[in-house]
Amino acid sequence: MKLITVNSNKSTTIGGVEGLIRFIQSLDIDYKMIELFFSIGTKEVYQENKNIDYIDYSIKNHSGLLSKLGLKINQIRKIKSCSAGDGAVIILFHPNDLLYMPVSILKSSKIILVQTNRFDIFFKPFSKIIMALVKKYINYVTVYTKKDKAVLTEMYPDLGKKIKVIPRGCRIQSCETVRTCSKKLVTVARIDEDQKDFTAxxxxxxxxxxxxxxxxxxxxxxxxxxxxxxxxxxxxxxxFKGEVSDDLPKVLQQYSVFLMTSRYEGFGQTLIEARSQGLPIVVFDNFDALSFIVENGFNGFAIQNNDRHEFSRKILELCENEHIYMNMTRNALSKAQETNLDLVNSLWKEIL
Structure with missing residues (x-):
């Protein structure tokens, strides 16, 4: 049996989707793993997995519309060339990629579409047209939370039981000790001003x-x-410290509070990593999955979008009041159990 992932960036690069692909590739399942991609983003950080066939479907020496057309034609060719249709499991991370799957392959494969962003970002107008045409071929759609499942069910009632709640698993082991209250703040994020809003x-x-x-x-x-x-x-x-070393827990344990000012997020992988090390979180409340990760006033603060004054006030409340801080660091470690890797492993294995 083959398991094929299709994503723009190679999984050896930094990113939430790329990390999820590496996680899926690490599952203890008897599949031949194939990864299709067309970009390495800015830089490869992780070593290739010797058990994975990496297939680059990018187009060289072309630009503009010709390049985009050639890229999609090549994507279709590569899907065909790896015999994807013979009972394979194909995991997609954007609904538009459904358009570039031959109908014969859609019919004979298990198609899994994975939520990778807030639905208003994930389902653009063109994506909705594609969903209307080919959603009948989707076997499962994985979503972050029960709240996301309710939203998607309202959007596409006929998907019904095909919608499965599978949160992102925390890729690092939870810390066993609480943090100490200090004024040392940290964030870990892809450097992208448009999304992450470092200016704020x-x-x-x-x-x-x-x-x-x-x-x-x-x-x-x-x-x-x-x-x-x-x-x-x-x-x-x-x-600015650059890319995190391999020992992310050791890095996070140097700090007391984790900040995120993103304009939008899908799930917020770095947030569950931060809470796994006992860090309370202060974040703008602008994506549905946040309420699953940060319970406002329990393990951090969810701030009304772009209320910078309140954001800074809550940082002060955390760092200047040791009683509040110690409660929140303990609560962070408690909530970290919700994204335990063993639990997420079992949920993925149920649909593969």
Whole structure:
């Protein structure tokens, strides 16, 4: 049996979807694993898995419309060439990719569509047209939370029992000890200003009194990193640390509070990693899965979108009140059990 993933970026790069693909590839299942991709993003960080066939369907030496057309034609060819239709399991991370699956393959394969963003981002108008045409071929749609399942059921009632709630699993082991209250703040994110809104984060930090520090970890394009470094250089107390080392738990355990100012997210993988190390979280409340990860006032604070004053006020409330802080760090570790890898493993194996 073959298991085929189709995604824009190779799974050896940084990203939530890329991490999920690596997780699926690591499952203890008897499948031949094939990965289709057309980009390595900015940089390969992880080693290739020797048990995976990596197939690059990118088009070289073309640009514009010709390149896009050639890319999609090549995607169809590669799907056919790896005999995807012979009872294979095909996992897609964007509804538009359904359009580039030959009908013969859609009919003879198990098709799994994975939610990778808030539904208003995930289902653009063109994606909705595609869903109307080919959703009957989908065997399962995985969503982050019960709330997402309710939203998707309302959008597509006929998907019914095909919708399965499978949260992202935390890829690092939970810490056994609570954090200590300090003024050391941290974020880990792909460096992408349009989505992550580091401008807001720096403005929020600038409202805090002296004595606070903020370290920003992440990778991205050279242009994005250069832009961020220029902004960081103007705000005392903030440092850009680059990509996280392999020992993420050790890095996170140096800090007390995790920040996220994204304009939108799908699930927020870094948030469950932060809470696994006992870090309370302060985040803008602008994606459905957040309520599953951060229970407002319990293991962090979910702030009304772009209310920067309230965001900075809640950081102060956490870091200046040890009683509040210690309750939240304990609660963070308690909630971390909801994304235990063994639980998520079993949910994936049920549908594969």
């Amino acid at each position: 984060m720096l403005d929020i930090f600038s409202r805090l009194p002296k004595g606070y520090s903020l370290d920003i970890y992440g990778g991205g394009s050279a242009e994005e990193i250069a832009s961020l470094q220029e902004k960081v250089g103007k705000v005392p107390g903030v440092q």
